[in-house]
Amino acid sequence: MSTTHHFRSLTPEMVEIQQKMESHARDYGLDFFPTIFEVVDADQLHAVAAYGGFPTRYPHWRFGMEYEQLSKGYSYGLQKIYELVINNDPCYAYLLGSNEITDHKLVMAHVYGHCDFFKNNHWFSKTNRHMIDEMANHGNRVRRYMDRFGVEEVEDFIDTCLSIEDLIDIHSPFVKRTDDHSDYEFRGHTDDDAPDEPQKFQAKGYMDAFVNPPKALAEEAERQRHRLLEQGKSFPNEPAKDVMLFVLEYASLKPWQLDVLSIIRDEAYYFAPQAQTKIMNEGWATYWHSTIMTRHGISPSDLICYCDHCAGTLASSPTRLNPYKLGLELFRHIEERWNRGQFGQDWEDCDDMRAKHDWDMGAMQGREKIFEVRRIHNDLTFIDEFLTLDFCREHKLFSFGFNEQSGYYEIESRQFDQVKEQLLFNLTNVGRPFIYVRDGNYKNRGELFLEHRYNGVELKLEYAEDTLANLYKLWKRPTHIETVLDDHLTVLSFDGTEHTTSKSDELVTIGEE
Amino acid sequence: MSLKIDRDNNRFRQIVRGKIRENLRRYVNHGEMIGRKGRDLVSIPLPQLDIPHFRYGQNGRGGVGQGEGEEGQPIARGDGEGEGTGQAGSDPGQHIVEVDVTLEELAEILGSELELPRIEPKGTDQIQQEKARYRSIRRVGPESLRHFKRTYVEAMKRQVIEGTYNHASPRVIPIKGDRRYRSWETTPEPQANAVIIYMMDVSGSMTDEQKSIVRTEAFWIDTWLRSQYDGLERRYIIHDAAAKEVDEQTFYHTRESGGTRISSAYKVCAKLLDESFSPDDWNIYLFQFSDGDNWGEDSSKAMDLLTKALVPRSNLFCYGQVESPYGSGEYIGSLEAAFGQTHEKVILSEIKDKDAIFESIKTFLGKGK
Incomplete structure (x- = not known):
């Protein structure tokens, strides 16, 4: 492996620590991209974190908002970012310069855990490993459009696109559902502001208006746009989950708008695995910093500081399941089970609590197993596969819900299956509703029809309406979504000026089938 | 970057x-x-x-948590959605x-x-009071003041000396003698006292929305002044055509339907100052909130009271006019005519909506008085 390190910003003491941590990590079998550490001050760290780790990202107010929240939270002494690491080859990690040396040790060990996870977890396998360059490229393109078409115009369009940024098909990188095309070239384009033009005849500039009469061109463009619609059939053939892709392929947008939309979609796909593996990724990194620190890293003078900060990271609260804690404990639980051979048919069939309690076949496959788990699972399958009744009891998990009468969140259940069901629900589709494009030529009028696959939880109405309105801005024809309101099948529509809700008599119930 | x-x-x-x-x-x-x-x-x-x-709505707001508790036990308060924000649907x-x-x-x-200046308390007030500050560490004290880090350091030192500290299993268990507690020293400090007297129009034209603005503003004023004075008293006066002193709860929740006579509130306020708050011992802050409606003839009487009985005794007299769909908003004009815009002690501010609250606080307290 050709490992190049840039030590320029680390102090000699930190370089020494970094080399030690790296070799410990490697000895344990962690396998990571070369990792570059940069020391930054708090302000820089907040700026980088606000940009999602990419200082060269395109300009947008929401990064400024993030930054304000991070830096205010920090200056009020309420929160602090410990580590920030970027999935890239090489990996970049940022260290807060004002941290104590104990923290640097801990963070470095933690970072190697993440880097290993990025490199080896299957869900990250399709992510762009040169995202730092790609993001810089995106930034330049967006800046160029802003120079050309105005900040306001481009920013407004970005906001519109962000409204549907989560309507992607997170599994599509692994399944071939449509024909290939390159990331950005959805239709041939330049960055001219010309509308999506039909074929033009070659002509010198001064002859252009004669050779290619604008009126004829406009008509031809209109014809092209309606060609699909004129066939009178609805498309797509099957409901499509990647609404962004559908809009890219069929909406009539200007070339620069198509490019901006494709940039946002591309970044959404890049970040998706991180949302899908939050528990595992943090759990894995915590498992390794804890293993490395407690066995090799800590000197006596580090002990109290280390314990203090670990306790802080692993604190759990009644309303928020701490991914660090849950992931760490679950990895340890798996390791323990596979060390003692608590798996397989015999184990599943055993009903004797005492036998199960004392079960130890001396299998010692724990370490091997957790490496396998980190390779193939995401949070959803991780919890589904490994959250056991024992674990649930031992860690006092419960499910909670909102009680409208009292206005409080209340503990609903400690029943294992209900807790697990709730947790899986929160993780399914990253905790968001399933939205599909059903028809891009609804009523044979080129209107966009989406469906919400109802699973017992309604959409937040005012947000759904505003999102429809933003979709209208992209699609330029009326937009609809079929969903369920008060147990009735309902279609929400936006026609460019007003929102309508048509409730059918059809009752929808979700439950025991 | x-x-x-x-x-x-x-x-x-x-x-x-x-x-x-x-x-x-x-x-x-x-x-x-x-x-x-x-x-x-x-x-x-x-x-x-x-x-x-596209997001899940209300009934999807469940989750999984960790810790003790019975089924049905409340664990956190839900935030009431969109209460009183007037604009529906965008909250x-x-x-x-x-x-x-x-x-x-x-x-x-x-x-x-808001870049508020610190307040220089006025007055001859030299009351000395003992003030406690946590500055030192002791071996005894209440458990609530235990200093965790020092305790562990002591425990570790002891274990190392005793030879019971084990690198392989670095378990540090403090015993009674290891415990260290935060402790305080008392220093005499001069104490400055302040009183805030809030006056509000509760006649029919003040709606709940206006009152909620007043309430928010009063909260921030309290918070700021409390940080500036050791002893802070608050008194509340409501008025329509007649005025009376009330408690905080009543102040925010009373709604009368009568006419409006601002002078009545000033009279009650002056009486209160006479009886309980001598300007020699107290820093006096007067805040008045109204929608600017007053009964025509009453304004001159009010000005008279204000100039003679209230303003001279107070540190500040602040008038906040809340915009209301019913009020005429004239009163602020009368005040301006009487005191001008740059009066030393009389500060006027119009509060159009919730977003204007911070600006208005800055106007009121920006002088450092």
Whole structure:
């Protein structure tokens, strides 16, 4: 492996620590991209974190908002970012310069855990490993459009696109559902502001208006746009989950708008695995910093500081399941089970609590197993596969819900299956509703029809309406979504000026089938 | 790099202030500035802008938690959605980003955000009072003051000396002798006292929305002044055509339907000052909130009382006029005519809506009096 390190910003003491941590990590079998550490001050760290780790990202107010929240939270002494690491080859990690040396040790060990996870977890396998360059490229393109078409115009369009940024098909990188095309070239384009033009005849500039009469061109463009619609059939053939892709392929947008939309979609796909593996990724990194620190890293003078900060990271609260804690404990639980051979048919069939309690076949496959788990699972399958009744009891998990009468969140259940069901629900589709494009030529009028696959939880109405309105801005024809309101099948529509809700008599119930 | 984020940050702030991108402003969430108030902690929501997405609604707000508790036990308060914000439908309720701070910190934040000057207490007031400050460490003390880190360091030192510290299993268990406690020293400090007297018009034209503005503003004024004075008293006077002194609860929840005579409130206020708060011992702050309606002939009488009995005795007389659909808003004009815009002690401010509260506090307290 050709490992190049840039030590320029680390102090000699930190370089020494970094080399030690790296070799410990490697000895344990962690396998990571070369990792570059940069020391930054708090302000820089907040700026980088606000940009999602990419200082060269395109300009947008929401990064400024993030930054304000991070830096205010920090200056009020309420929160602090410990580590920030970027999935890239090489990996970049940022260290807060004002941290104590104990923290640097801990963070470095933690970072190697993440880097290993990025490199080896299957869900990250399709992510762009040169995202730092790609993001810089995106930034330049967006800046160029802003120079050309105005900040306001481009920013407004970005906001519109962000409204549907989560309507992607997170599994599509692994399944071939449509024909290939390159990331950005959805239709041939330049960055001219010309509308999506039909074929033009070659002509010198001064002859252009004669050779290619604008009126004829406009008509031809209109014809092209309606060609699909004129066939009178609805498309797509099957409901499509990647609404962004559908809009890219069929909406009539200007070339620069198509490019901006494709940039946002591309970044959404890049970040998706991180949302899908939050528990595992943090759990894995915590498992390794804890293993490395407690066995090799800590000197006596580090002990109290280390314990203090670990306790802080692993604190759990009644309303928020701490991914660090849950992931760490679950990895340890798996390791323990596979060390003692608590798996397989015999184990599943055993009903004797005492036998199960004392079960130890001396299998010692724990370490091997957790490496396998980190390779193939995401949070959803991780919890589904490994959250056991024992674990649930031992860690006092419960499910909670909102009680409208009292206005409080209340503990609903400690029943294992209900807790697990709730947790899986929160993780399914990253905790968001399933939205599909059903028809891009609804009523044979080129209107966009989406469906919400109802699973017992309604959409937040005012947000759904505003999102429809933003979709209208992209699609330029009326937009609809079929969903369920008060147990009735309902279609929400936006026609460019007003929102309508048509409730059918059809009752929808979700439950025991 | 930091220059780039400044650009984005400025743009965000401009959006929040409504200077650019008007269409986004409806997503700006200031929330109720008081937020929750549990024991000594207050949460202040930071302004946040939301981009709409398809999201689960109310009944999807469940989750999984960890810890003790029976089924049915409440674990956190849900935020009431869109209460009293007037504009329906645009309130993103549950997305408020909140930070919990103590009242002391809050005052500091407020002071630095609004660049409020520290107040120089006036008066001859030289009452000495013992004040406790946590400065030292002792071997005995109540458990609530135990200093964890020092305790562990002591325990570790002891274990190392005893030879019971084990590197392989670094378990540090403090025993009684290891415990260290925070301890205080008392220092005599001069104490300055202040009283705030709030006066409010509760006649029919003041709606709940206006009162909620007054309430928020009063909360911040309290918070700031409390950070500046050791002893702070608050008194409340409501009036329509007649005035009376009431408690805080009544102050915010009374609604009368009578006419409006501002002088009646001034009279009660003057009497209160006569009886209980001598300007020699007290820093006196008078805050009056109204929608600017007054019964025609009454204004001259009110001015008279104000000039003779109230203003000379107070540190500040602040008048906040809340915009109401019913009020005429004339009173602020009368005050301006009588005292001018730059009077030493009389400060006038118009509060158009909730967003104007901070600006108005700055006007009131910006002089450092």
